[in-house]
Amino acid sequence: MFDILRASSTISTALANGCKEVIPVIDVEDAFALARQLPEGSFILGGERGAIKVTGFHLGNSPLEYTASVVKDKTVIISTTNGTKAIRYAAGENGRVFIGSLLNCSSVAKALADLSKDIVLVCAGTRGKFSLEDTLLPALL
Secondary structure: OEOOOOHHHHHHHHHHOOOOEEEEOOOHHHHHHHHHOOOOOOEEEEEEEOOEEOOOOOEOOOHHHOOHHHHOOOEEEEEOOOHHHHHHHHHOOOOOOOOEOOOOHHHHHHHHHHHOOOOOOOEOOEOOEOOHHHHHHHHHO
């Protein structure tokens, strides 16, 4: 799944900076419900709607916010306008999803090549429409 300018890069950055895991959710309400099940201080709520940080979330959807000092050893629960919907769509019920960004493209390309299986490339788009930037990375793979 590719959401080049935000979600993919944000998730890649959070993982590179030592977060425990990233849980993408579609709805803001689902993010809050999941957070209520986790111990206080063990998670970060991040994401946006219409490029605006969700009220009550710790972070927005900029990779620059997901520093090691903020996310290390924490669960990141993220919900975005386009990217997390595309992730959930790509995963289906039990699917495996690789999240590609310009930050991790060589690792994703290698992992996909090692699968030796047919793959489907999903671009998140913007509000259900085509986004030219999301086609950049698949073109490089």
